[in-house]
Amino acid sequence: MERHITVPFDRTVSESLSAGDYVFLTGTVYVARDAAHKRMTEALECGKGLPFDIKDQTIYYMGPSPARPGRVIGSAGPTTASRMDRYAPALMDLGQTGMIGKGRRSEQVKEAMIRNKVTYFAAVGGAGALLSRCITSSEVIAYEDLGTEALLKITVSDFPAIVVTDCHGASLY
Amino acid sequence: MRTVPAETITEAVEAMCIKVCHELSDDMKACLYDAYEKETSDTGKKILGQLKENLGIASKEMIPICQDTGMAVIFLKVGQEVCFTGGDITDAVNEGVRRGYTKGYLRKSVVSDPIQRVNTGDNTPAVIHYEIVPGDKVMITLAPKGFGSENMSRLFMLKPSDGIEGVKNAIIAAAKDAGPNACPPMVIGVGIGGTFEKCALMAKEALTREAGVHSDIGYVRELEEEMLTKINELGIGPAGLGGKITALAVNINTYPTHIAGLPVAVNICCHVNRHITREI
Numbered sequence: 001m002e003r004h005i006t007v008p009f010d011r012t013v014s015e016s017l018s019a020g021d022y023v024f025l026t027g028t029v030y031v032a033r034d035a036a037h038k039r040m041t042e043a044l045e046c047g048k049g050l051p052f053d054i055k056d057q058t059i060y061y062m063g064p065s066p067a068r069p070g071r072v073i074g075s076a077g078p079t080t081a082s083r084m085d086r087y088a089p090a091l092m093d094l095g096q097t098g099m100i101g102k103g104r105r106s107e108q109v110k111e112a113m114i115r116n117k118v119t120y121f122a123a124v125g126g127a128g129a130l131l132s133r134c135i136t137s138s139e140v141i142a143y144e145d146l147g148t149e150a151l152l153k154i155t156v157s158d159f160p161a162i163v164v165t166d167c168h169g170a171s172l173y
Numbered sequence: 174m175r176t177v178p179a180e181t182i183t184e185a186v187e188a189m190c191i192k193v194c195h196e197l198s199d200d201m202k203a204c205l206y207d208a209y210e211k212e213t214s215d216t217g218k219k220i221l222g223q224l225k226e227n228l229g230i231a232s233k234e235m236i237p238i239c240q241d242t243g244m245a246v247i248f249l250k251v252g253q254e255v256c257f258t259g260g261d262i263t264d265a266v267n268e269g270v271r272r273g274y275t276k277g278y279l280r281k282s283v284v285s286d287p288i289q290r291v292n293t294g295d296n297t298p299a300v301i302h303y304e305i306v307p308g309d310k311v312m313i314t315l316a317p318k319g320f321g322s323e324n325m326s327r328l329f330m331l332k333p334s335d336g337i338e339g340v341k342n343a344i345i346a347a348a349k350d351a352g353p354n355a356c357p358p359m360v361i362g363v364g365i366g367g368t369f370e371k372c373a374l375m376a377k378e379a380l381t382r383e384a385g386v387h388s389d390i391g392y393v394r395e396l397e398e399e400m401l402t403k404i405n406e407l408g409i410g411p412a413g414l415g416g417k418i419t420a421l422a423v424n425i426n427t428y429p430t431h432i433a434g435l436p437v438a439v440n441i442c443c444h445v446n447r448h449i450t451r452e453i
């Protein structure tokens with residue numbers, strides 16, 4: 001099924017999505033990969049909050065190439081999601097509802113997805129030039145010193161993805 | 174002796190970094206186009222179509238094909254009659270990488286220490302493999318390596334009694350394990366023989382072989398063809414979402430080994446198998 005989804009979205013929307021659905025995401029997405037996840041987790045462990053309110057938000061696992069002058073972002077395809085598996089359940093427990101990446105996830109992540117009604121989308125790996133066209137704004141909101149691994153807030157418009165694992169436990173892989 | 178200024182190497186490496194990250198070599202492009210024609214699954218075809226479109230956008234709009242512009246792996250074959258002037262050759266190569274990744278708006282993906290992990294900010298240092306060869310030319314091959322697929326690579330120290338069946342099982346196991354994580358369709362570089370490190374290096378260099386070219390050793394060629402067929406029968410498909418194109422090529426290099434050993438290295442690469450060679 002083809003669906004147009006507005007991000008952020010709540011649990012009810014997540015529950016309506018099934019593995020295999022083609023989606024086009026429009027709205028606001030946060031971007032974080034390894035190092036930003038490590039920092040967010042450390043912030044939570046020492047009792048500090050996250051740099052943004054994660055409730056109903058989607059995190060895109062991605063580290064873009066630099067934008068050429070006059071452009072919003074460089075190449076911007078997904079990175080392997082399993083490297084975030086160690087950190088993801090805690091964020092889902094705080095209300096995150098979507099993840100965009102590529103590749104298999106751990107059992108702990110799948111359990112957290114079912115528990116919190118979270119959807120995992122796959123974007124096509126290695127199609128970063130194509131995907132960058134669906135990103136209409138990008139700003140660093142934290143951890144600028146991490147370079148490509150900084151935490152970003154981006155706006156996406158009809159960003160193509162596939163529901164690869166839904167919040168009911170079904171998966172395409 | 175022929176003198177080659179170090180700056181010439183720097184300039185070549187800089188230009189090669191920028192070119193290779195925006196435009197796949199003709200052999201790899203042809204491979205992907207061919208895969209699109211052959212794929213029968215709807216999803217698979219759709220994804221291969223996106224990958225084709227992606228290549229067009231990348232070269233036309235100068236946006237890297239993939240945001241992971243890799244760690245720069247360089248094979249430098251230096252003729253023994255060459256004398257480099259005007260600086261250290263390793264510095265010259267790294268300066269080329271630094272300039273290429275900075276001026277070309279390529280991603281800086283290298284951290285200075287594997288545990289402390291501070292980004293070096295310019296994608297240096299490169300991983301450089303030197304070889305002294307006859308003649309007075311310098312052959313530079315650059316292959317920026319993305320780590321989604323690098324992380325799925327494996328090295329097996331098999332026993333001689335495992336034989337060719339053991340080798341086949343190792344290759345298939347690595348490809349299966351890599352699955353959706355390595356951005357299939359993949360290119361698979363294999364090293365068989367040598368020592369632990371020689372084997373891994375052969376697997377890496379096998380990735381730089383022109384697609385469609387086979388080993389000139391009879392049984393190795395057959396093994397390459399059989400492995401490609403078997404891997405495609407796994408059904409992993411483009412992006413790991415099912416289909417008959419899981420790999421684009423399996424390239425195998427071999428080397429003599431010890432009476433006690435049968436090392437096998439499987440270096441997994443994605444469809445963005447970037448390699449470029451220039452002779453100076």
Ligand code: SF4
Nearest residue numbers: 126239319321356443
């Ligand atoms: S595995 Fe290849 S295509 Fe996938 S993200 Fe890494 S470099 Fe890009």
